[in-house]
Amino acid sequence: MAIRDYWGFDNLPAITSGTGIVAFLRGDITITGVYSIYGAITSVAGGWLGFTTGNNPYPNTNYGVYSPNMNHPYQALSDFTTRRSFIGFRINMNNNSASTPVLSLSNTAGTKQALLTNTQLGLNINQYVEVMIDRANTQIVVWIDGVAQPPVFFDFNAFVSADNKCNLVWGNNGTTTYYFQIRDVYFLDDTQDATLCNRLGSIDVAPCALASVTAPNWTSSDSATPLADLSTVLGTTVATQTNPLQTEPPSMDPVQFQLSNAGLLPSEQILAVKADLSGLRTPSYAFAPKASMAINGQTVQGKQLTYPNGAQYYWNQNMFVLEKAPDGTAWTPQALAGMVATLTP
Numbered sequence: 001m002a003i004r005d006y007w008g009f010d011n012l013p014a015i016t017s018g019t020g021i022v023a024f025l026r027g028d029i030t031i032t033g034v035y036s037i038y039g040a041i042t043s044v045a046g047g048w049l050g051f052t053t054g055n056n057p058y059p060n061t062n063y064g065v066y067s068p069n070m071n072h073p074y075q076a077l078s079d080f081t082t083r084r085s086f087i088g089f090r091i092n093m094n095n096n097s098a099s100t101p102v103l104s105l106s107n108t109a110g111t112k113q114a115l116l117t118n119t120q121l122g123l124n125i126n127q128y129v130e131v132m133i134d135r136a137n138t139q140i141v142v143w144i145d146g147v148a149q150p151p152v153f154f155d156f157n158a159f160v161s162a163d164n165k166c167n168l169v170w171g172n173n174g175t176t177t178y179y180f181q182i183r184d185v186y187f188l189d190d191t192q193d194a195t196l197c198n199r200l201g202s203i204d205v206a207p208c209a210l211a212s213v214t215a216p217n218w219t220s221s222d223s224a225t226p227l228a229d230l231s232t233v234l235g236t237t238v239a240t241q242t243n244p245l246q247t248e249p250p251s252m253d254p255v256q257f258q259l260s261n262a263g264l265l266p267s268e269q270i271l272a273v274k275a276d277l278s279g280l281r282t283p284s285y286a287f288a289p290k291a292s293m294a295i296n297g298q299t300v301q302g303k304q305l306t307y308p309n310g311a312q313y314y315w316n317q318n319m320f321v322l323e324k325a326p327d328g329t330a331w332t333p334q335a336l337a338g339m340v341a342t343l344t345p
Helices: 020-024 333-338
Strands: 003-007 030-032 040-044 048-052 054-056 064-066 069-073 084-093 101-107 112-117 126-134 139-144 166-170 179-189 210-214 255-259 273-279 290-295 298-304 314-322 340-344
Touching (some): 003 314, 020 040, 020 314, 084 101, 112 126, 112 139, 290 314
Antiparallel strands (some): 030 069, 040 048, 048 179, 054 064, 084 126, 101 112, 255 340, 273 314, 290 298, 298 314
């Protein structure tokens, strides 16, 4: 599969301070850097994720610059074996008073490699950035609004040679105050055959609503109503995102659901469809759900989810990312609405 993941921020909780919002994006994201109430990663209207570097001026207590960095294990999005990978996203930069990274790589030895710096960008305009990590030709190439920037030498294989691990780091180095927003992030690996993948160009990432759910014997914490009634929109009720909860019955009945294509044009091209699941298990209970997707009599299997620690919430584990419909055809809005997904505990 070439498309490894894509991030949209429209359905994140409306958290406007601190850095807790990233837990609702993916459970394997961590926050580093020097940060407090003066620096934040927050939800911004219009489906943007905003990074704020705050300055607490002297002579206040704990004066200085506070900059949170969002770190994600890159090996979770790339297998590092193909010739090249792409990262694409929209960005709006509000201050570029000094050259600091917006996106970089950091390996386990602490070495850093900038992929994009803020002085490469314009101010207060929406731009589309695409980054290619070319492992075969040892270089990084960046396109900004479709215009290629001069390539930079980078031996990715040497960079991760110690353990084949590194982090993608969003944010600056904590020495300069600035602010930027990102949205519609995609991650693309080249395919394993002789055909080289290329950048996707400007894309939109949008959430789909549930169209229907069949969940025998599952119960909801909102007045113990069944999940199938869809009386409460999951994941958007409170800022903490902990209610309502859906509780699996001892009979371990599967859940079937369909997605809505409301708002999509019949001619709209769909590059991929994905679904994530948040949940927890009790300490004494083995819970390892897996999704399957079916359409026109054809079924494909999703990923096995894991919950290593009981009573710990795991946010947005990916159940599947599909570039084509389960029957092997290109996605259409009609196919999206016709797909039936089954979650088996």
